[in-house]
Amino acid sequence: MRKVDNQTTNRSSLYCAIFGHNFQVSKNITYHVKEYKCCNCKKEMTTNSNGDLTELTPKFKEINSVLKRIHNNKLIRLSRQRIDYPQIKMTS
Known part of the structure; x- marks a missing residue:
C-alpha cells in the first residue's frame, strides 16, 4: 500500500515537472495575500x-x-x- 502512494506522488510531481503546477486558491488571507495549492502534487504556496x-x-x-x-x-x-455614523443628507 505504501508503494502505491509513493508512485502516485511521483507521477503527480512528474506531471508538475513537465507541465507545471496547477495552483488554485485554497485560502484568501487578505485582498492581496492568498494561499495556493497545486491540484496534482498538493504543493502549497503563498504570496x-x-x-x-x-x-x-x-x-x-x-x-x-x-x-x-x-x-x-x-x-x-x-x-x-459605518453603522455608527450613517451618512447625513444635506438639504438646501
Whole structure:
C-alpha cells in the first residue's frame, strides 16, 4: 500500500515537472495575500511581501494567520463605524 502512494506522488510531481503546477486558491488571507495549492502534487504556496509566490513554510503559515486575524479585525471595525455614523443628507 505504501508503494502505491509513493508512485502516485511521483507521477503527480512528474506531471508538475513537465507541465507545471496547477495552483488554485485554497485560502484568501487578505485582498492581496492568498494561499495556493497545486491540484496534482498538493504543493502549497503563498504570496510574499513583493507579490511573488513562495513556498508555504511554517513561518509563512504563522504570518498569514496573524495577518488574517488583523485584516478581519479591521473589517469588523470598519463595518461598525459605518453603522455608527450613517451618512447625513444635506438639504438646501
